[in-house]
Amino acid sequence: MAESPRSVLVVDDEADIRSLLSDLLTEAGYVVRKAKTGAEALESVAKDLPDLVMMDVKLPDQDGIGVLRQLKREHPDLEVIVMTAFGGSSTAIKAMGHGAYDYVTKPFEIDDLLATLKRVFEHADMSSEVSALRLELGKSAAERERIVGSSKPMLEVFKLIGKVAPSDATVLITGESGTGKELIAEALHRASRRNPHPLVKVSCAALPETLLETELFGHEKGSFTGAMTMRKGRFETANKGTIFLDEIGEMTLGTQTKLLRILQEREFERIGSNTPIKIDIRVITATNRNLSAEVESGKFREDLYYRLNVIHIHMPPLRERKEDIPFLVEHFLVKYRHAAGSIPTSISEEALTRLVDYDWPGNVRELENAIERAVVLSRGNPITLEHLPFGDRREAADRARMAGRRARLEGEADEADAEAVEAGSNGNGNGNGNGAGSFKERIATLERQLIKEALDRAEGNRTKAADELGIYRRLLYAKIKEYGLEE
């Protein structure tokens, strides 16, 4: 290639990371410069503008997001990739919101990293309209952190939120009941420039057609019997903000037609009026139905479907991201511990394992309810199996027997027993592990077990195991080493 090599500035306070990236990128043909702190990075960029900055968001001297903002303010076209520790969801959203091109999580998956870099440069070649991605972020970072998740599918969701929040594009959120669709709608609104204006939520399932329409569009005085006064509808209240139409799949065809018109013309009339009202609004919808199937069967307007589905965010069911469960458990323990009057609550390893094993048809909502209940029942003592709502004892015993039989069939009973002993050996050696070990230790035990099982199922094929676990291969390697799971 005749063109001059691209330059990358690597910003990280850890010497290991700097040299790892430097070696890697140099080998891949980039010219690499390094900086240890935010100040050094700004200075280096001021002196000689690189093509790309790869930056840790945790810097010793200042907040990486602050550095990112300053960089983007001074050089809107400069591409920045941020590096976050595995699991930093809100940082990822924030960084994307402040114009970072992408983010990578540590430990790195090298192929992904190089692919990301390639994409950045392809993108930079194609367009220079990057600076459009600027946005006013809401103040409350703590609130945003309420969306717990560090699994690969959730990180993808966060990334998408960061990317689409600044625009006015209509978003359709799908996913099973209890997966957090409403939470995502809130996050989108908060991270958008409409944040100072209202987020109005309407459930299309709660009301029959005519009531839903008056609710949405409002009515004039005397427009129907009982309409004593003029009433503004929810669209009007939401002006300049966002309207969240939940359970959109329940909307009747008649109302769908009216909604379509609002989306097309950005205006509507109150019921009983001929005066069009203009509105400036962003529409977010959600459903747990399969809308395209509803379109097929004629229950949902196809043209409306395409209008709503400009950006699609799908919330994966909890059983497909089990690695989020321990973090959600911790999150809800804290949440309900406060509700229960700050009684410290912990959870036994056995109970946590059961929570991870369970299938969660009701997703995060069901998990949240289970923890809330357990916090109340355990009254400040560590939560154990008996506080969990998993059917009656017989069913639990049946399940255990089935599991045992399966293990024996596979001729692994002894091995499995040995595992169980090992897993329980974190101090007190008794099977139910009442509050033994810190939360971290218990998660580690569980993590080791999940990884071991995934590796077994994948017959040692690490790529397959990583896929199944929804984690990067590189992370799996690190964990295999950490837990001594090498053959």
Ligand SMILES: Nc1ncnc2c1ncn2[C@@H]1O[C@H](COP(=O)(O)OP(=O)(O)OP(=O)(O)O)[C@@H](O)[C@H]1O
């Ligand atoms: N990732 C998450 N982190 C923290 N809390 C979550 C998460 N996902 C869901 N929750 C909590 O679970 C509950 C259900 O979430 P939400 O109401 O957003 O689900 P939903 O997908 O809208 O469900 P439905 O389709 O039944 O309306 C809420 O209390 C929410 O705060």
Ligand SMILES: [Mg+2]
């Ligand atoms: Mg909902």
